[in-house]
Amino acid sequence: MNATVLLFGASGFIGRAVADFLAHDARVGTLVKVSRRQRPHEADWVRHDLVEGHVDELVPLLRRVGPDAVINCAGRLSGDSVALVEANALVTARLVEAMKTALPTARLVVLGSAAEYGVVAPGRPVTEDAAGDPVSAYGVTRLVSTRLIELAAGEGALDAVALRVFNPVGPGLPPENLLGRAAQAIRAAFRSGADHITLGPLDAYRDFVDVRDVAAAIGAAALAGHVPQPVLNVGSGTAVRVRDAVALLVKAAGFVGQVHESDGAPARSRQVQWMAADVHRIRDVLGWKPTHDLDTSIRASWEG
Template identity: 30%
Template sequence: MLILVTGGAGFIGSHIVTALAGAGHEVRVLDSLLSAAHRTAPPIPDGADWWHADVRDREAVAAALRGVDAVCHQAAMVGLGKDFADAPDYVGCNDLGTAVLLAGMAQAGVGRLVLASSMVVYGEGRYECPRHGVVRPGPRRVADLEEGRFEPPCPTCDDPLVPGLVAEEAPADPRNVYAATKLAQEHLSAAWGRATGGRVAALRYHNVYGPGMPRDTPYAGVASLFRSALERGEAPRVFEDGGQLRDFVHVRDVAAANATALAGMDDLPEGALRAYNVGSGQPHTVGEMAAALAAAHGGPKPVVTGQYRLGDVRHITASSQRLRDELGWKAQVSFAEGMAEFATAPLRAG
């Protein structure tokens, strides 16, 4: 197949391009090289048909879709950004860009889409109260955060909660601008599928890390910020008490999930979107990740600051059982192996 990878020069996209080319596909890359992710021009994977263009450019997208069999849509502005002033850029890049792409696909008759979604669409993760069963806590109160009470309480009785794994059926509850734009991408893609009969696999990535992450940028993930600090000889600064649970999944596993989804596209329901969590299945706390990275790097031990960011959630870990059962994907890189590699892996000038 000829596969168009939007954002194919980015951190995750470039690994996907490599995986698809290795599986024998022809790959076309469309990327605008946004300055938030690219301070310098990145190397383009060998053999890729390179198009330097913005996914919001209708003419460029229409041209790039000619002859394409499927689209792997990675182009997006990621992370929490600096502040709410970033909102128009997020909506423009993520939602307008997706709308332009989908309109072009409808016009060109391209009916297969793998969408890079995110676990942030869920908001907080899954929680159980010993007295009230599964509950959904609201946003954490500023007064609690200021006092160092980071665990969300039961919304009914205020008792402590037990975190669990989120399945794809969990209701969406985006709690920041980035999360809202990722959910909007899913809704737009679902509308496109219903209108055209196209098939959509929405891959909800959990915390992706690995070689080639951009360094020192508010748009990067926490793993990159910790790794950048260690490279400078500084201690990673861990927010809250470090007890936030996450699922850190290696970028090569994410690339493999995209290749697997594309290979199984014809088995998906026609005209529908199917969501899949993409996680390692090995939850760890942010503090554990920082400690493992520092130990493997040989740098200073992490410092727990007690600081917090409004919009951050406390615990979010995934069940990726659907992706394993339906498409046969399973993460291959263990937490220990991945952190040992990432501790010394090159970063991008992001």
């Protein structure tokens, strides 16, 4: 196999991990990375803004590169409803329509989220067949994206897959998620000499998965010969109390101060007290399973 892969969102947290994975995958002959900003003197990067660009601008790019697989790792975790719709839902719609025109036989892989499920029953990992009932604007926009992929795949209009990524952690962890905010707070405490940090409530349970394992799942979905199911969970399969994950981060950082918990939680997660992925489908379909344990992933999150 000597596949050409076009990777959108290549400069982001997950995108960087995917780019690194694909760069070392013998199945990939050419990797073209896409950024919103011009990157001079880097021949394997091209400039395109999925949010601002139109379908008629995307089609020539797809035809010029001629990829066997297109991966979109771009998107937004926060912002107002308009920004979230544009970055998470409208972008997928543009990719689907452009690929129908330019590359109807190529594989399209987009990222979804555990937030698409909303509130689930504690103690039972959620399967891909569970009804989506998001409780945040973020989850709604990711669910719209996934539904567009399901429709395109179900109609036979496109070879498309949506990967519902749960809570990614690992090298390059950004401050937009809880552990990223915790790491940011610890670093600020080290700089100021503070003896404590304050975070939101830490009593919820989440499924943390290493971003390098997520990258491997994305690569597998992009390069597999056939993917019979258009929606796949990507998680560890285990729910971990957030307070315990933060404790691992505190230990990795060598922080000896206290961790205080405030009353407020982000709107996109406050109603969801327990979440874990059922990963049987992705194991059956792609032969994928996570290889990094949580302690290793969190140490890598701190070390960068």
